[in-house]
Amino acid sequence: MNTAELPENPYFLLTPGPLSTSKSVKAAMLRDWCTWDDDYNIDVVQEIRKGLISLATKSQEYTSILMQGSGTFSVEATIGSVLPPDGKLLVLSNGAYGQRLAQIAQRLKIDTVVHDSGEIEPPDLELLERTLQSDKKITHVVVVHCETTTGMLNPIEDIGRISKKYNKIYIVDAMSSFGGIPMDIGELDIDFMISSANKCIQGVPGFGFILARKEVLVKTSGFARSLSLDLYDQWKTLEEGNGKWRYTSPTHTVRAFLQAMKELHEEGGVGKRYERYRENHQILVDGMNELGINCLLPKSYQSPIITSFNSPNSPSYDFKKFYTKLKAKGFVIYPGKVSTADTFRIGNIGHVFPDDFRSLIKCVADSIFW
Numbered sequence: 001m002n003t004a005e006l007p008e009n010p011y012f013l014l015t016p017g018p019l020s021t022s023k024s025v026k027a028a029m030l031r032d033w034c035t036w037d038d039d040y041n042i043d044v045v046q047e048i049r050k051g052l053i054s055l056a057t058k059s060q061e062y063t064s065i066l067m068q069g070s071g072t073f074s075v076e077a078t079i080g081s082v083l084p085p086d087g088k089l090l091v092l093s094n095g096a097y098g099q100r101l102a103q104i105a106q107r108l109k110i111d112t113v114v115h116d117s118g119e120i121e122p123p124d125l126e127l128l129e130r131t132l133q134s135d136k137k138i139t140h141v142v143v144v145h146c147e148t149t150t151g152m153l154n155p156i157e158d159i160g161r162i163s164k165k166y167n168k169i170y171i172v173d174a175m176s177s178f179g180g181i182p183m184d185i186g187e188l189d190i191d192f193m194i195s196s197a198n199k200c201i202q203g204v205p206g207f208g209f210i211l212a213r214k215e216v217l218v219k220t221s222g223f224a225r226s227l228s229l230d231l232y233d234q235w236k237t238l239e240e241g242n243g244k245w246r247y248t249s250p251t252h253t254v255r256a257f258l259q260a261m262k263e264l265h266e267e268g269g270v271g272k273r274y275e276r277y278r279e280n281h282q283i284l285v286d287g288m289n290e291l292g293i294n295c296l297l298p299k300s301y302q303s304p305i306i307t308s309f310n311s312p313n314s315p316s317y318d319f320k321k322f323y324t325k326l327k328a329k330g331f332v333i334y335p336g337k338v339s340t341a342d343t344f345r346i347g348n349i350g351h352v353f354p355d356d357f358r359s360l361i362k363c364v365a366d367s368i369f370w
């Protein structure tokens with residue numbers, strides 16, 4: 001189809017998912033698919049499952065599972081399905097998404113210990129090591145890679161090394177970084193990595209996915225604390241049915257995701273996308289700094305995905321007015337989520353480019369004070 005005929009979106013979503021997608025991704029949704037036909041299962045679902053593995057690692061030890069729902073459903077499916085009944089989870093948290101990991105485990109009545117390093121500090125690696133040394137009941141360690149609350153990038157390599165030294169199963173919520181930051185989950189020794197369709201791969205919302213080390217996954221049969229979020233059963237059905245999901249799959253979203261993966265490949269892969277995101281981020285931060293608006297986090301902790309800015313300390317600043325003015329100019333931003341500081345956030349992932357950020361900075365200059 002001629003995508004030029006599709007309407008323009010009234011604004012960019014500078015939010016960390018859903019985010020702005022290309023017209024060709026949206027156009028891929030304009031047909032209906034049969035969930036049990038090979039055209040859908042082998043050509044679309046199996047191609048996506050294979051493609052995800054090759055994006056994630058060079059290792060042959062991994063498989064992929066797609067799961068209906070938003071990203072949180074895939075996190076809950078993983079935590080609820082991979083810990084044995086007597087398992088114990090250590091959660092490293094420094095933001096709302098880390099807290100959500102703990103909340104999921106606690107709701108599922110999983111024995112859980114939480115190390116909360118506050119919102120603007122990385123996890124305490126010495127405490128992690130001491131805890132794994134002394135608490136022999138811990139079986140699994142989980143952490144968020146890019147904590148979207150602040151934009152902090154957590155040291156998943158160090159955490160993995162320490163967790164593996166004590167033979168723990170290692171789970172990473174890489175929801176807002178996978179596809180946008182180069183990583184090899186085999187080299188990082190991650191057993192389960194979770195992400196979703198509407199983040200750096202630049203698809204639309206509707207499902208999440210899990211990359212799992214196969215030999216660890218196959219030992220989790222029967223552990224699930226939920227029927228619809230049973231990761232092992234979902235995998236088994238996908239494997240045996242050649243891409244058939246248990247229960248109805250979000251066919252249009254899945255088809256759009258395949259298109260998004262093709263576009264990631266056409267862009268030059270994750271490395272190139274990372275460069276674009278970094279450039280977007282640099283233009284954003286430099287421009288904001290020139291306007292006197294500073295980042296919440298020190299540069300060494302900051303991801304090139306989403307950035308928290310300290311709100312201007314001025315009586316003529318009001319987030320709601322700033323937001324509304326900026327939206328009218330074509331940019332939707334995000335309120336802050338840090339409890340200890342007055343901030344707002346701007347995401348720079350999605351189908352958005354350096355020139356869009358140059359325009360954004362001009363619009364911020366015209367909108368931030370009233």
Ligand SMILES: *Cc1c(COP(=O)(O)O)cnc(C)c1O
Binds near residue numbers: 016072147174196
């Ligand atoms: C987006 C995101 C999630 C999932 O959020 P949903 O609203 O359920 O899609 C989980 N963890 C992180 C770090 C995220 O950025």
